[in-house]
Amino acid sequence: MFLVDVKELSKSFGSVRAVDSVSLQLKEGELFGLLGPNGSGKTTIIKCLTGQVRPDAGSVSVSGLDVFKERVRVRGVVGIIPEQESPPSFLTAEEYLFFAAKVRRMKDFKGAIDHWFDFLEFSDQRKVLCKDLSRGTRQKLMFAQGFLHDPSLAFIDEPLVNLDPLIQKKMKDFLKKRVKEGKTVFLSTHSLEIAKELCTRLCILKQGKIVYSGKPKRNMEGFFLKLVKNG
Ligand SMILES: Nc1ncnc2c1ncn2[C@@H]1O[C@H](COP(=O)(O)OP(=O)(O)OP(=O)(O)O)[C@@H](O)[C@H]1O
Numbered sequence: 001m002f003l004v005d006v007k008e009l010s011k012s013f014g015s016v017r018a019v020d021s022v023s024l025q026l027k028e029g030e031l032f033g034l035l036g037p038n039g040s041g042k043t044t045i046i047k048c049l050t051g052q053v054r055p056d057a058g059s060v061s062v063s064g065l066d067v068f069k070e071r072v073r074v075r076g077v078v079g080i081i082p083e084q085e086s087p088p089s090f091l092t093a094e095e096y097l098f099f100a101a102k103v104r105r106m107k108d109f110k111g112a113i114d115h116w117f118d119f120l121e122f123s124d125q126r127k128v129l130c131k132d133l134s135r136g137t138r139q140k141l142m143f144a145q146g147f148l149h150d151p152s153l154a155f156i157d158e159p160l161v162n163l164d165p166l167i168q169k170k171m172k173d174f175l176k177k178r179v180k181e182g183k184t185v186f187l188s189t190h191s192l193e194i195a196k197e198l199c200t201r202l203c204i205l206k207q208g209k210i211v212y213s214g215k216p217k218r219n220m221e222g223f224f225l226k227l228v229k230n231g
């Protein structure tokens with residue numbers, strides 16, 4: 001059984017066919033990358049896989065659960081680092097992680113919270129309101145909430161933008177280590193360098209359709225541009 005099994009997934013918004021009959025499967029221990037130009041359907045696919053958008057057609061199974069029958073359960077077992085959302089403005093960074101830990105029904109979460117503040121080097125921001133955090137620090141917080149419960153499968157939409165090179169390196173090493181341990185990461189990215197460095201396999205989308213599925217190429221930029229340019 002595949003950890004993620006997507007068959008013939010389609011989703012339109014009005015006349016825009018955001019996702020057009022996409023099928024893909026992931027096994028445990030993969031670091032899978034979804035690439036494609038702006039508007040090609042990456043975020044919509046991630047939202048369909050995490051029960052945030054209801055597809056028009058197709059089936060989606062994640063960790064053995066039918067995503068549209070068990071939307072809440074699916075979101076409980078995976079980690080989600082979304083593209084745009086920010087943590088609530090009225091909570092401190094620390095309060096937000098307490099909140100996330102409670103939602104994930106974690107029992108002993110103090111150690112995990114300390115670990116993430118320490119690992120991403122923002123312990124000094126624990127008591128700062130989320131609205132007053134820098135953009136990169138908010139991104140760190142979103143990473144921390146996504147991995148707090150140590151999910152076997154994590155969805156990351158544009159992972160490393162806004163993070164400084166030191167934290168980017170740490171996160172890349174963290175993701176590589178997870179995958180070596182048999183955990184699975186599904187990420188979308190515009191960074192062809194990150195895709196090449198991290199991904200064990202990737203798909204490239206164009207206008208909602210998969211136009212490449214396979215290993216990263218040596219010349220990712222040339223390959224990508226040739227595939228997605230118009231005409
Ligand atoms: N809620 C929505 N309502 C209307 N149209 C939407 C909605 N969500 C996405 N779309 C449209 O669906 C298409 C795919 O969008 P999506 O956000 O999935 O692309 P993306 O590949 O993640 O792009 P980016 O690289 O810019 O993040 C776009 O044309 C977008 O405008």
Ligand SMILES: [Mg+2]
Pocket residue numbers: 042043044083157
């Ligand atoms: Mg997107």
